[in-house]
Amino acid sequence: MKRRTFLQNTSLAATSLLLQSPLNAMGLGDTPKKRLAMVGTGHRGSGFWGKSLMQNFGDVAEFVGLCDINPGRVETAKTIIGANCPVFTDFEQMMLQTKPEVVIVTTVDAYHNIYIIKAMEMGADVITEKPLTTDEIKCQAIRDAEKKTGRKVIVAFNYRHGPHMIKVKELLTQERVGKITSVDFHWYLNVYHGADYFRRWHAIKAKSNSLWVHKATHHFDLVNWWLDSDPVEVTAFGKLEHYGKNNSFRDVKCRGCKYKDQCKFAFDITKDERLMKIYVNNEHHDGYLRDGCVWREEIDIFDKMSAQIIYANGVTVNYSLTTYSPYEGWRIAFNGMNGRLETWEDIPYQQSSQVDQAARHANEMVQTKDIIPDESQQIMVMDNFSKKYDMITVPKYKGGHGGGDSGLHEKIFRNPNNENPYNIMAGTRDGAMSCLIGIAARKSIEEKRTIKLSELTDIVPAAKRPV
Ligand SMILES: NC(=O)c1ccc[n+]([C@@H]2O[C@H](COP(=O)([O-])OP(=O)(O)OC[C@H]3O[C@@H](n4cnc5c(N)ncnc54)[C@H](O)[C@@H]3O)[C@@H](O)[C@H]2O)c1
Numbered sequence: 001m002k003r004r005t006f007l008q009n010t011s012l013a014a015t016s017l018l019l020q021s022p023l024n025a026m027g028l029g030d031t032p033k034k035r036l037a038m039v040g041t042g043h044r045g046s047g048f049w050g051k052s053l054m055q056n057f058g059d060v061a062e063f064v065g066l067c068d069i070n071p072g073r074v075e076t077a078k079t080i081i082g083a084n085c086p087v088f089t090d091f092e093q094m095m096l097q098t099k100p101e102v103v104i105v106t107t108v109d110a111y112h113n114i115y116i117i118k119a120m121e122m123g124a125d126v127i128t129e130k131p132l133t134t135d136e137i138k139c140q141a142i143r144d145a146e147k148k149t150g151r152k153v154i155v156a157f158n159y160r161h162g163p164h165m166i167k168v169k170e171l172l173t174q175e176r177v178g179k180i181t182s183v184d185f186h187w188y189l190n191v192y193h194g195a196d197y198f199r200r201w202h203a204i205k206a207k208s209n210s211l212w213v214h215k216a217t218h219h220f221d222l223v224n225w226w227l228d229s230d231p232v233e234v235t236a237f238g239k240l241e242h243y244g245k246n247n248s249f250r251d252v253k254c255r256g257c258k259y260k261d262q263c264k265f266a267f268d269i270t271k272d273e274r275l276m277k278i279y280v281n282n283e284h285h286d287g288y289l290r291d292g293c294v295w296r297e298e299i300d301i302f303d304k305m306s307a308q309i310i311y312a313n314g315v316t317v318n319y320s321l322t323t324y325s326p327y328e329g330w331r332i333a334f335n336g337m338n339g340r341l342e343t344w345e346d347i348p349y350q351q352s353s354q355v356d357q358a359a360r361h362a363n364e365m366v367q368t369k370d371i372i373p374d375e376s377q378q379i380m381v382m383d384n385f386s387k388k389y390d391m392i393t394v395p396k397y398k399g400g401h402g403g404g405d406s407g408l409h410e411k412i413f414r415n416p417n418n419e420n421p422y423n424i425m426a427g428t429r430d431g432a433m434s435c436l437i438g439i440a441a442r443k444s445i446e447e448k449r450t451i452k453l454s455e456l457t458d459i460v461p462a463a464k465r466p467v
Contacts, residue, residue: 040107132431161407178338
């Protein structure tokens, strides 16, 4: 059979199997590698979805096209990835010319929907970075397009794949502390990582729909998955009190800023070779400043956020996100009918060694599978009326979002037994349910009322989530 005919015949079957089947075990023998294209070749695209993917899975997948609105950045990404494929600034042209089987979407959040939908309409399946999208209209449109085209979308919820998160899921599935009735979940971004969101597009609601969607989608997805139930309503509070106009001085960007000696948030991007290559060397094309001033007047997102979320199975969740903490970490507690399960990461006074907070974010983004010797994540479980508690330990990973990044790649690209334990792979319904909580939270703040998720799309919240 000619290669072209073979590809045409197999691409339908092969792409529809993507969600269930490993790319390297499709029974294609020595047939071609999976044909990938990417749109949005910035930090996440060129690194995790580009360079790491090719380093670890170059035997089963290859890039046939790369696309970005910035012609310089897409060329830079090609070099970083080590790809041997054409680059584009026009997505449709890339699709027509390269006919990828799978499109990886890693653009600015507010544009995910354009490419997810267009890719499906042009015959490809999609892997999209979180959040699925940024508002309820786009969310519904993605769901409709998926139904209409019969294509598949994977939403890349990497956090689920970290061993710590999986252990929590396992304990909750076993009902270790009985039926869960309420959850306290608090996430602290430090003054380095938290501030970074205020330097660029994340700080503008029109691009990210605020950290309620951009960042908290990770956290809401974890809770939805852990509880295995859908959110029904959200009541939220939030303000912008620290960054943006809340300072007496400001400039446009850190480079050349006259206040850099007095500004604690001054960031010298020139010391970071990778960021210089990706952003600064290409900013003449589109004006994208990676070291924008955190005190810019245009910043309109919230920097402190809290919400109460009611689930279809009756669980109430209290959630908060702060963006200017001295340390980066999180803690969660599940109150069950028979006891309480608590866990946390990176709380300095609960750790054996001190963490360099400035370097912490950089370490998290490093794609390593290494376990840190002598360190572990801990999960405390205590039964009601007991005098003792159990401390369950899970190995601690150095980077890549607590081992979640590599776990996600392995699951998509090398999963010999086609396993999907705990329904760990997410599609558009899960993607929607997590970003809709954030969308509802913003609406709740702006409209000063409780928002029901059923107001937003045609998804009907279920006490137990459909598979
Ligand atoms: N899962 C995770 O842990 C994780 C971590 C980082 C980023 N992300 C996600 O990855 C995506 C990219 O984030 P990033 O940090 O790489 O951002 P980035 O700003 O470095 O890259 C975004 C890229 O999109 C391009 N772009 C902007 N508008 C576009 C458009 N209309 N069409 C095509 N390209 C466009 C930009 O030129 C840029 O190259 C975001 O959706 C983000 O939420 C996920």
